[in-house]
Amino acid sequence: MKAKLNQIREEAFKLLEDENCNVEEIRIKYLGKKGELTSVLRMMGQLSPEERPIMGQLANEVRAEIEAKIAEMAEANKAKELEKALVSEKIDVTAYGKEQKIGKLHPLTQVQRKMEDIFIGMGFSIAEGPEVEYDYYNFQALNIPENHPARDTQDTFYITDNILLRSQTSPVQARVMEKTQPPIRIISPGRVYRSDEVDGSHSPLFHQLEGLVVDKGITMGNLRGMLETFAKTMFGEKTKIRFRPHHFPFTEPSAEVDVSCFVCGGKGCRLCKGEGWIEILGAGMVHPNVLRTCGIDPEIYSGFAFGMGIERITMCQYGIDDMRLLYENNIKFLKQF
Ligand code: PHE
Numbered sequence: 001m002k003a004k005l006n007q008i009r010e011e012a013f014k015l016l017e018d019e020n021c022n023v024e025e026i027r028i029k030y031l032g033k034k035g036e037l038t039s040v041l042r043m044m045g046q047l048s049p050e051e052r053p054i055m056g057q058l059a060n061e062v063r064a065e066i067e068a069k070i071a072e073m074a075e076a077n078k079a080k081e082l083e084k085a086l087v088s089e090k091i092d093v094t095a096y097g098k099e100q101k102i103g104k105l106h107p108l109t110q111v112q113r114k115m116e117d118i119f120i121g122m123g124f125s126i127a128e129g130p131e132v133e134y135d136y137y138n139f140q141a142l143n144i145p146e147n148h149p150a151r152d153t154q155d156t157f158y159i160t161d162n163i164l165l166r167s168q169t170s171p172v173q174a175r176v177m178e179k180t181q182p183p184i185r186i187i188s189p190g191r192v193y194r195s196d197e198v199d200g201s202h203s204p205l206f207h208q209l210e211g212l213v214v215d216k217g218i219t220m221g222n223l224r225g226m227l228e229t230f231a232k233t234m235f236g237e238k239t240k241i242r243f244r245p246h247h248f249p250f251t252e253p254s255a256e257v258d259v260s261c262f263v264c265g266g267k268g269c270r271l272c273k274g275e276g277w278i279e280i281l282g283a284g285m286v287h288p289n290v291l292r293t294c295g296i297d298p299e300i301y302s303g304f305a306f307g308m309g310i311e312r313i314t315m316c317q318y319g320i321d322d323m324r325l326l327y328e329n330n331i332k333f334l335k336q337f
Contacts, residue, residue, distance in 0.1 A: 251284025
């Protein structure tokens with residue numbers, strides 16, 4: 001029996017030497033209810049009364065030793081697992097993060113939204129119209145009959161004889177007036193087209209923002225005041241505006257409107273080409289013919305309209321000297337805005 005107990009101890013220890021042994025399995029095999037040590041102890045009854053306490057003590061020693069070794073191994077395993085977890089779950093706080101690329105709005109869109117905000121703040125709402133337009137709305141309804149010389153400056157792309165890509169946002173005026181009786185107070189931003197060669201200040205596709213106000217008693221003074229508010233909000237409190245006489249077929253009288261140069265304040269610099277003024281838009285009082293054509297009585301109502309290029313305003317705002325930069329989608333360029 002003594003030999004058997006020693007053998008059990010040896011075997012158990014040998015198994016426990018193995019770093020990867022299954023400690024719980026070994027415990028059951030030797031110390032469990034049906035384990036080897038237990039079955040030896042069951043045989044105690046067969047021993048003589050003198051032998052019994054000696055074997056009992058030895059059995060207890062073996063049990064205690066195996067238990068101690070098991071505890072030691074279990075501890076070591078736990079430490080090993082922790083070590084493993086620490087390595088596999090380690091976070092390198094010095095590692096470079098993944099760059100989150102956040103997109104932003106194109107400078108033209110940014111400026112368009114800013115302009116829209118200013119006009120919405122003055123009570124305008126936004127009206128939209130088709131880019132593929134009838135000759136009628138783009139020209140005829142705006143007092144530009146067939147073969148009128150004003151068509152030359154707005155040559156565009158024709159889809160049929162009657163359908164074209166709109167050369168200006170003004171046809172939206174005609175469409176709105178046809179459907180709505182005054183008071184009217186709208187802006188219509190959008191793409192327009194002209195058959196121009198691409199260069200630093202021309203593109204066959206560009207953007208305009210049109211404005212139209214029609215009501216009783218609207219005067220050129222209202223136009224001036226409203227444009228002044230726009231210019232000050234857009235370009236700065238000190239900005240002044242000036243009107244120069246001009247001709248548009250759909251407004252009478254008509255004017256080209258300049259703002260005082262917001263870089264030099266009017267002294268003359270590179271941006272304003274020494275002028276002190278920068279031309280930003282065309283405007284005027286809606287021609288009675290246009291009101292009449294669109295179903296509004298010019299004896300009762302009057303109105304003003306204005307239109308400006310969003311590219312031009314954007315280039316002025318950001319000091320961009322070549323319009324092509326706005327269409328090339330060069331991320332390095334666009335990132336600056
Ligand atoms: N549509 C004109 C243009 O493209 C601008 C304009 C709009 C002028 C409204 C007067 C009134 O040149």
